[in-house]
Amino acid sequence: MNLPLLEVRSLTTHFITEEGIVRAVENVSFEIYPGEILCLVGESGCGKSVTGLSILKLIPIPPGQIVRGEILFNGRDLLKLTEKEMERVRGNEISMIFQEPMTSLNPVFTIGDQIMEAIQLHQRLNKKGARKKAIEMLDRVKIPFPEKRIDSYPHQLSGGMRQRAMIAMALSCQPKLLIADEPTTALDVTIQAEVLRLLKEIQREMGMSVMLITHDLGVVSEVGDRVAVMYAGRMVEYGPAETLFHEMRHPYTKGLLESIPQLEEKRSRLNAIPGQVPDPMNLPEGCKFHPRCYLRIEECRKEEPPLFEVKEGHYSRCLRWRECR
Amino acid sequence: MKGNGTTSQIRLVWKYFKRNRLAVGGLTILIAIFFVAGTAPLLAPYDPGKTEVSLKLKPPSLKHFLGTDQLGRDVFSRMLYGSRISLSVGFVAVGISIFIGILVGAIAGYYGRWVDSLLMRLVDVMFCFPTFFLILTVVALLGPSIFNIMVVIGLTSWMGTARFVRAEFLSLRERDFVQAAKALGVNDRRIIFRHILPNALAPVFVSATLDVATAILVEAGLSFLGFGVQPPAPSWGNILTEGRTYIFDAWWLTVFPGLAILLTVLSFNLVGEGLRDSLDPRLRGRR
Numbered sequence: 001m002n003l004p005l006l007e008v009r010s011l012t013t014h015f016i017t018e019e020g021i022v023r024a025v026e027n028v029s030f031e032i033y034p035g036e037i038l039c040l041v042g043e044s045g046c047g048k049s050v051t052g053l054s055i056l057k058l059i060p061i062p063p064g065q066i067v068r069g070e071i072l073f074n075g076r077d078l079l080k081l082t083e084k085e086m087e088r089v090r091g092n093e094i095s096m097i098f099q100e101p102m103t104s105l106n107p108v109f110t111i112g113d114q115i116m117e118a119i120q121l122h123q124r125l126n127k128k129g130a131r132k133k134a135i136e137m138l139d140r141v142k143i144p145f146p147e148k149r150i151d152s153y154p155h156q157l158s159g160g161m162r163q164r165a166m167i168a169m170a171l172s173c174q175p176k177l178l179i180a181d182e183p184t185t186a187l188d189v190t191i192q193a194e195v196l197r198l199l200k201e202i203q204r205e206m207g208m209s210v211m212l213i214t215h216d217l218g219v220v221s222e223v224g225d226r227v228a229v230m231y232a233g234r235m236v237e238y239g240p241a242e243t244l245f246h247e248m249r250h251p252y253t254k255g256l257l258e259s260i261p262q263l264e265e266k267r268s269r270l271n272a273i274p275g276q277v278p279d280p281m282n283l284p285e286g287c288k289f290h291p292r293c294y295l296r297i298e299e300c301r302k303e304e305p306p307l308f309e310v311k312e313g314h315y316s317r318c319l320r321w322r323e324c325r
Numbered sequence: 326m327k328g329n330g331t332t333s334q335i336r337l338v339w340k341y342f343k344r345n346r347l348a349v350g351g352l353t354i355l356i357a358i359f360f361v362a363g364t365a366p367l368l369a370p371y372d373p374g375k376t377e378v379s380l381k382l383k384p385p386s387l388k389h390f391l392g393t394d395q396l397g398r399d400v401f402s403r404m405l406y407g408s409r410i411s412l413s414v415g416f417v418a419v420g421i422s423i424f425i426g427i428l429v430g431a432i433a434g435y436y437g438r439w440v441d442s443l444l445m446r447l448v449d450v451m452f453c454f455p456t457f458f459l460i461l462t463v464v465a466l467l468g469p470s471i472f473n474i475m476v477v478i479g480l481t482s483w484m485g486t487a488r489f490v491r492a493e494f495l496s497l498r499e500r501d502f503v504q505a506a507k508a509l510g511v512n513d514r515r516i517i518f519r520h521i522l523p524n525a526l527a528p529v530f531v532s533a534t535l536d537v538a539t540a541i542l543v544e545a546g547l548s549f550l551g552f553g554v555q556p557p558a559p560s561w562g563n564i565l566t567e568g569r570t571y572i573f574d575a576w577w578l579t580v581f582p583g584l585a586i587l588l589t590v591l592s593f594n595l596v597g598e599g600l601r602d603s604l605d606p607r608l609r610g611r612r
Contacts, residue, residue, distance in 0.1 A: 056508055058504060058507055058508060086510075087510045087511075087512055088510060089510070090507065090508055090509060090510035091508065091509035091510035091511075092510055095508065095509070096505075096508035097505075097508075098501055098504065098505055098508075100501050103500055103501040103502060104501040104502050104504075104505040105502055105505070106502040106506070106520055106523075106524070107502075107524065108523045108524055109523075117509075117511070118509045118510075121509065121510055121511065122510065166505070169505075169509065170508075170509070
């Protein structure tokens with residue numbers, strides 16, 4: 001493969017609160033290649049959103065703090081950029097869309113105003129040109145009657161439409177990377193599929209890379225090229241989507257996959273991973289997953305396992321990855 | 326840049342505002358007062374400064390609607406010109422106070438932390454001054470002029486605005502659209518003034534309306550004490566003062582300016598409250 005577009009190396013983000021330090025992201029490394037969709041998967045609170053926000057340096061500082069790591073975007077370390085330089089990256093080279101299309105648009109401006117703002121922030125276009133471009137973008141995200149819709153206020157649009165408008169806004173400057181933080185979670189199921197398909201389509205057309213943050217493995221199987229599974233701020237398994245679905249090598253990934261209800265199965269109870277997500281301020285020693293793990297051994301308590309290379313491009317943070325299948 | 330607020334929003338607010346008869350009454354009176362102030366030179370039957378000692382202290386008549394004062398000046402004409410002063414003092418002072426209030430409140434609410442603590446303590450300190458006496462002192466030092474009065478009232482009345490603009494910002498800055506704007510590369514200044522401020526303006530309008538009433542009262546009070554608009558320039562306050570000496574002989578010298586102040590202040594208050602009720606969905610339809 002060619003050079004990665006984004007390389008995250010040992011990213012560590014903490015939140016310093018009065019009750020203690022929340023280690024939201026600990027030593028996370030991954031890379032995103034041009035034109036691929038990387039899915040970041042995990043339960044709520046596992047640090048996947050914080051990872052996304054850290055890349056754009058949108059973590060509120062304080063209480064947040066990016067303790068160490070490197071975020072190389074086209075070879076440039078974003079963590080070393082000034083706020084001014086970062087503003088030129090955001091929305092222009094890297095864009096982000098959020099979970100709640102209902103509240104991510106400013107209620108007092110038309111969606112056209114907002115898309116045009118994004119365009120004019122980064123491109124030398126006059127109002128007329130920006131408007132034309134905005135209509136083009138709305139058309140591209142398949143909003144019907146874009147010339148008319150451009151003057152709509154957010155409250156006049158449905159949830160799916162709003163998320164499309166958000167996507168249009170985020171993509172209006174042709175970013176090379178889109179960070180999508182649970183873009184379909186707040187939408188109902190039929191709309192979810194549509195928006196997802198749209199994202200995939202545009203991603204292919206524009207040849208951009210996407211980092212898709214989700215807790216929904218269904219979404220991953222539909223669009224993901226590669227997957228990074230996170231647990232308690234750590235990456236526990238990392239590899240091509242195909243491989244992870246069929247040859248997972250971490251008991252957590254396995255648990256996640258087994259908890260998806262299957263149509264053919266005649267079981268009345270859903271398979272769930274026993275136990276609960278650990279308190280981020282009070283993480284267990286050793287492997288963070290061991291209290292809930294069916295494969296745990298004495299060693300797991302003592303030391304946090306490193307990422308083992310299962311095979312090229314596939315990693316697992318489990319001492320007993322060989323036995324996990 | 327396209328305007329703030331939505332057309333449908335304005336229509337909705339008007340719909341609820343219309344239901345409040347008192348507020349509509351207040352608005353009507355205000356429009357009338359504005360009209361009068363705007364066209365004073367055309368409406369005034371006499372020159373407000375022209376003295377005619379032979380006609381002094383005449384009661385209201387067809388020739389002099391509101392009578393004449395101790396120098397034989399036409400009270401009606403003086404009141405018309407006085408409305409200009411009262412209204413401009415009200416608006417300019419509130420303009421200044423809102424400008425400062427928004428700036429301080431927005432910065433405090435958006436940045437939070439020590440910036441917030443610092444600015445809010447400043448607000449507390451400003452609140453501690455007995456404003457009226459502060460104004461009196463400043464006017465005594467700098468000399469009374471309309472300009473000084475406007476500026477001083479403005480500089481001493483921004484704290485309320487600052488407080489609730491801050492409160493609005495505290496909650497608005499956590500909203501998703503702020504983060505979305507940041508993710509698009511919008512800088513802080515633009516986020517504060519273009520993205521958050523329009524969402525926080527509704528309560529500012531309400532309090533501005535109420536503040537105009539207060540400013541007019543303060544000006545009248547200052548002029549009454551002789552620290553305000555200086556004679557011979559007419560303002561409602563100093564017409565009232567000059568009439569005080571003759572209160573038992575020429576009631577029209579005090580009653581009419583008093584009524585004018587009362588009516589204007591009352592109208593501003595009614596409109597302000599009507600606006601507040603119609604802008605806040607929770608208060609709608611209570612009447």
